[in-house]
Each structure stands twice: as C-alpha cells, then as structure tokens.
Amino acid sequence: MIADLRARARALIFRRRWQRELDEELHFHLEQDVAARIAAGAEPAAARREALAAFGGIERWREATLDASGVRPLHDLAADLRFTLRGLGRNPAFALTAVLVLALAIGAATAVFSVVHTVLLSDLPYPHADRLVQVYQQNSPTNQWTLSVVDIQAIAEQQRSFEAFGAVRPGVAGLAGGGEPEQVPVAWVTAGFLSALGTTPATGRLIEPGDERPDAPPVVVVTARLAADRLGGLRSAVGRALLLDGVSHTVVGVLPPGLDELAGIRAAAWPVLRTATPARRGPFGLRGVGRLRPQLTLAAAGRDLAGISRRIYPLWRAGFRDSLARLTPYPLRESIVGSATQQLRLFAGAVLLVLLGALANVATLLLVRASARGHELAVRATLGASRLRVARLVLTEGLVLTALGTLAGIGLAALALRLVGLIAPDLPRAHEIVLDARSVAVAVALGAASGLLVSLSPVMAVLGGRLVALRPEGRRSGGTRWTGLVRGVLVAAEVALAIPLLLAAALLANSLLRLQRVDPGYDAGSSLTVWLAPPPARYPDTTAVRTFWRRAVAVAVETPGVVAAGLATSAPPDNQGEVNNFNLTAHPVPEGGAEPTSPWSAVSPGFFPALGIPLHEGRLFTDADSAGAPPVAVVSRSWAARYFPGESVIGQQMVEGGCYECPRTTIVGMVGDVKYQGLGRDGEGVYTPLMQSESRRAALFVRTSAAPAGFTGPVLRHLRALDPDLPLSARLMKDELRRALADPTRWTAVLSAFGAAALALSSLGIFGLVSYLVRRQRREIGVRLALGAEPRAILRMVLARGMRYVLAGTVVGLVLTAVSGRWLGSLLFEVGPNDPLTIGGVTATLLLAALAACLVPGLQAGRIRPVEAMAEE
C-alpha cells in the first residue's frame, strides 16, 4: 500500500525525471541487446532489427508502463491544464476579461453570502442564543413598545419562565475622566441582563444584583476599547473612576476585546441601571431581555407574561388605561435583525442577478472562443483525439477560468467585507462578519457550479459536432446556426436579468429625488445644533437644570450674528424625542381602549424661530409658560388635521401621559409640520414648554444671520464660559439633513452600479451577437445587395434579427419583475413598485441601448461589397 503510494507519487511529482529514466532504461535495454547480438556474430543492422523485434515496439511498451504506473488520469489532466494555460496565455485579453468578470461576480456573491449568513441566519454570538428573548409591550400585532420600571420589577418578581432576566436602557452620556470630556453611547444595565446573555468579563467582574441597591456605590463595566483609550489598558482599568453625566462610577470590569455590542446595542460603557420605586405605570423606554429555561417554548413564556400583565393592570390603572397591552416575548434575534432583513434580501437578490448575468456573459465568451478555435479543435480530432477528449479540453478551459476567477473572487470578497461598514454603517451584527471557512466553501461551490454552467454550451457544441460548419460561410465566421441560437438565448437571458436591476435602481432613484424634494418643515441652511446635558452632580435638581437652560439660551443669543436660539428634547430630521400617550377631552378613547400616541418634545420659546418653523394659528410659548403656569401644548398642522379634522384645535384639552389626576393640558397654538421620524414619514408632533418638563437633555438650536459654519466656534466658547466641564460638539443642521438622506442615497448608488453593470454587459452581448450574425450571413447579405437591396433594408433586417432576442429577454424580464412582487416595499417613497412611468422608462432605456448596440454592425452590413463577400470562398 505504502509502496504503491510512493511509486505513484514519484511518478506524479517527478514526472519529467520519471519519464526520462524510463526512456533511458528502455534505450539501455535495446543497446545492451544489440551489443549482445553483435558479440554473438550478427551484422550490426540485423542485430538492431532483431533486438527491436524481440522487444516488441518501444512506444507500445512505454505507454503500457505509463499505464502501469497508475497515474495516467492525472498525467492527462496535467497535459490538459498545460494545454489550456498555453492557450489562455496566447489570448490574454480573453482570459483576463473572463477571469475579471467571474471574480467580480463570485466575489460579490461570496461577500453577500457572508453578510446574509452572519446577520440573518447564524446564531447570535451568545451561548444557547436560541433561548434569548426580548420582551415588549404589545396591544396589537403591529404596535409594540418598550417596558417601564413597573413591568421590569413585576417580571423579576413573578416570572416562572426565565433562567435570567434583566433590563437595559440605551442612551448617551457625557463621559469625563482620563481624557477630554465627550458624549458617548452608553447603556444602563441590570445584573440580570448580562447574566441572561451569558457575558463574561475579560478582567474584573460584571454588574451584580447588589450593585442595583440605591445605597451601593455606582459601578460601570467598560469595553476594552474605552479601557485602552482612557484607562491605560485592560489591566489598570479596574478600580479606576469614570464620570458619567458628572456622577463618579467605579470601573469593576472590562468586556473582552472586540465586544462592543450586546443584544444589538452598541455602547462604550455599561453602567448599573438602578430603578427607583415607581409612582406610575410609565414612562417606558426599558428593554427587557431574558433567557428562557431549557425546553420552555416561546408560547409558554408568552402565557406566563400575559398573566403578569393582567395582574399588574388593576394596580396602575389610574395612569395607564390600556387593558389590551400584554407583555410579549420575541426571539432576541428578530428584534435585533428585523429592520435589516428586507435590505439584505434586496441586496442578495441584486447580487444573484448580477452573478447570473456575468455567467451568461462568460458562457458567450467561451462559446465564441470554442467556435473561433473550431478548426484547431477539428484538426486535433482528425489527429486522433476523440470528441470526448476535445470536449474535455473545452471543459478544462472553463473550469480553469472559473478556478482563477474564484481565487480572485475570494480575495475581493475579503476586501469587500472590510468595506461593509461604508455601504451599511447601521447594519446590525456588522462586527461579527468575517470571511470564514463556510464562506470560502460557498465560494468554491459557486465557482464549481459556475465553471460547469459557463462550459455547458461550448461542451455541448463540441459533443454535438456543431462547432464547425460544413458550409463555407460557417467556416469563415467560425460558428453554426446552433451556436448562433445559443448566443441569442444567452443574450436574451442577460437582458432579462438586467431588467429587474435597472428597475430597482430607477425606482430607488425616483424615491430619492422625491425625498430630496420633501420639505423638512424647517430651515436647515442657517442653523446649527449642540446637545446639552447638565450633569446631576453639579445640577442636582430641576431648578438648577432650568436655570442652566435659561442661561444657555441667553449666552447663545448674545453671540454676535445669532438671530435666534432655542432648546428642544428632539432634533429633526430623525430624532423624534419621546413618545407620549394622550386622551382628548373632546374625543375620549373608550374605557380600557388604547390611547393614541405621538412624538412629544419639550421646547423653549426660542425653538420655533431658531428653526424657522412657522406659526399657523394661536400662539407660541412665552416665558410665562413656566413651571407653575397651567400646562399648555403646541401641535403640528397634521396632528391637528388628524385629531380635529374640520375643527379649530386651539383651546382643546387633553390628558397627558395617562395622568388623570394632573390638570388638563390646553392646546394654544398650531405650527408647521416638522419631519422628526425621517423624511419619508409624516409630521405629527406635540410640543410642551421645556420649563414644564423634567428633561435633563436637550439640543440647543442656533439660527445665524450668515452661514452657520462660522459661528460654531463663538457659540461653543460662550457655552464653555458657562460651564467648562460640559462635553460639547456642534453640528450643522444642513449636514444632519444630508445624513438623513445618506441611506437611500447609498442604496440608490449600489443598485445603480449593479444596473449599469448589467446594462453594459447585455449591450456588449448584443453587440457581439449582431456582429456575429452579420459575419455569418455575409454571403447572403452580399447576394441581396447584388440583387439591388437598399443598405437600409439590410440594416432593418439585421436590427430585426438582433432585437428579436432583446425583445424576448425584455418580456421575460418584465414578467420576472412582476411575479417577484413587492420586493422593494418600504424602501420606496411615494413611488409604487409597479410605477408605469418608471417601468416604461427603464424598458425604453434598455431597448435604446440595445438598438445602439445593433446599429454599428447593422450599418457595416449595409456597406458589405457584394463582389468581395461572394468571392470569399
């Protein structure tokens, strides 16, 4: 066995030496024999003849020995590979084009597979991740929201479904200590949250239940990156102090390096979440995460939680009258990944279409090449190579090209995965995406399948003997009617695949244009914004905070060139602030029903002029709307239109936040709509006076007389003079608005690139096809011209033959698009997926491009000289 392998390996690895030695051995044998015969008295010539006869044909026994060496198939393969590589080397343009197209297609498909597999399909990176759930409040299948302290405490006390359960509240905090003060994303967590996820620290410990007691010293767990940036690394971080919103927290532990996202929340620091004894059911805003007991189903946990909802409802009915709301568990994966699913599917679909289009293109290239080499291959066939052997050569060529393409594609995929952050910065689980063994395996499988697919038509052509036409015109053009038909079908396929891509790109571009024309409801060009969060340590109570708000607005307005300044707890275009429930006195919700909700911002009087939001009716807030004054509200125009259609909204009253004991809130004004929830959403909103709110975080908006970029320095200087320890950074509202359009812009760009690639590929395919048809029918065209046909008639004929396949492909593509349904769905804005204008435009563009591609060979056909064409025999 071992001797066998050794002998075979020798024959294979030292192939040249092995063959040389065999030749040497056989020659030695013959010469030895001749010498012996001469010594025995034979004539030299006769001796040689006799020796050869006794041996019995050198070539025959040489081949037999090669067969006996057991590496024949591998030898043949090596010979095929050498032949293929030599052939490709003689035609580097062809080889490079094919490999490049394949590399791009396979690379893109592999990268997309890695992303889709990691984000959508693979388990979350926690032990037994299938048992992790997030709990929501839900009063209908489509309306979910977060939990309150009441819910968290009730679940912790009463639940029988979870091994561990905890809460997390993501947010932003001013961070100081070990470097410049700055605003960083943080998430306040309970001990149960971290133990439910099964998190382990790199050093130190995690948050423990004892840390949640109100009298325990505040502690925080930080990411390895924060430890490295501010605390001198993993080792020295534990025991140090960090100021979070001005409160000193002791660092008790550091997360493992690379881990900066837990349960879909990205944060630099994870301080302990302490819950005070609640006075009412709300406010909400906490996320509950739990680990189910082994073997327990989601439905069973749902029944357990629903029981808890029913038990706590009567206790807090005074402030929360939604009897339908139930605590409902959802798989954690769903709540993390949910929003990305549709975009990823669209992306994966687009890449698949590009891949198929690229394969059709390379298949055409190979078929053309096989046809062009028809004579060479035919010569090989007459020299004794069987059709099978020639087919094997063609197949080897296809496989070699795809193997090279796959190798390059894997490299491209690795590169592309590093750029995922640029294409989709908000993609959940992005840090988990790597090019792993599974992705490489998929790339190899894709490559193998692609190799077989692109080789299919040329191999069939060889096996069917359809490569070389017997008729002279075929011989000249290198092809037959059959290869022409196959090329036509491939072109039709390319066109069919390009249509959905072009359509998607056009629909997204159309949406983007409409989004850009949306009036955001405020003047973005001449204002800047700074987030302010006076820390509790230095501003311990509401009075101190409100004094700070007044002073901040005052110093901002005093800055030369500032026209107006105001504060708000929300910030357009995509931060809607809080959401609150309300009950209108004029149109109350039935007892036990769900109250309506709306985006809810607390604003200072200067907010509306600072952003240029117009007053339509009633009045804005004044300094008189202070803490002791009766509660008032200003509403947006579309809010008024929805809740008081055909009525005046001024003077209407409502119960705010389920507080039926509190005085009613009176609506005093109606202002223009502001797009808080993204430009594609509606502009409903309610404003209340900041001085009547407890909020500790607000954005300062400053409107300037000239371009606001020049005023960030002076404004920040004034604010620092007020409090030098505040973390401050200014942003231009113009940039914020552009950022809101970044996502649709990126998607439009990506799909437009795909669409353009598909259009270019199919135009090239059409051009190649028509040129080929003209070459093949050169004689026929010559005869027609000689018989007096107009060049225009010839052009018409050529166009008709080429466009036949284009039209067929277009119809198939449109049907494909129609049956694939509402694949763009919520990515579109004010445009339906079947928008007839867009479909018409895309079809027209594609047909025009195809016509242009047919035109050049068509015009050339009209200029064929009949005499030459007919003389070419």
Add this chain to the structure above:
Amino acid sequence: MATPADLLPGTLELLVLKALSLEPMHGWGIGQRIDQLSRDVFRVQQGSLYPALQRMLRKGWIRSDWRPSEHGRRARYYALTARGRRQLEAETAVWRRTAAAVDGILRVRLADL
C-alpha cells in the same frame, strides 16, 4: 527445436521474482536470465517486462536503484524486497501444488479409477 511457447498468464511475474531471487539485475538481464532458465521454452516479449516491473514496484515486491552496469554505463537494477521473497515462496508453493495436481490428473488412466 520446438517453437517457444507463450507464457501462461500470471507466470511472468513469478519468473521475474525467481530471476531476481538469484541476484539483483537490470531489465535486459532479467529477460536474458528468464530465457536461460527456461532453456528457451518460454519466449518473453522483452518489452512486456517493463509494465510488469512497474506493477511489482507498486506492490512493493521489488525495489530499484541506478548503478553502473558491467560495462560501466548506468542502468536501473531491480532487487527483491523481503515481501517479494515471501511472495515468491507463496507463489512457488501454489505453483507446485497446482502443477502436481494437474500432473496427477494427466497421469490418470481409467483402470486407476
């Protein structure tokens, strides 16, 4: 002199093993030795030795190395391995039993039955 007979299938390898059991030899030498041992009864087509040698190498019965031949020119010499020696013994035993059995059959007369 009788016409040389064709070799029975499978016997070529046995003859090569026997020839190599006497002394290590190159291909031509093996052919000569077989002619000599069989007193020209068997005529081996000499080229057929080489595929056979290749198969026997792969079975590990023989090994080969290049050394100077009697006239100084380099030649590939084959030698029996331990496994080849065992193979020769086993095949010899089988051959003897078979030959004896066939011989016995050929001697039978009706009267003996």
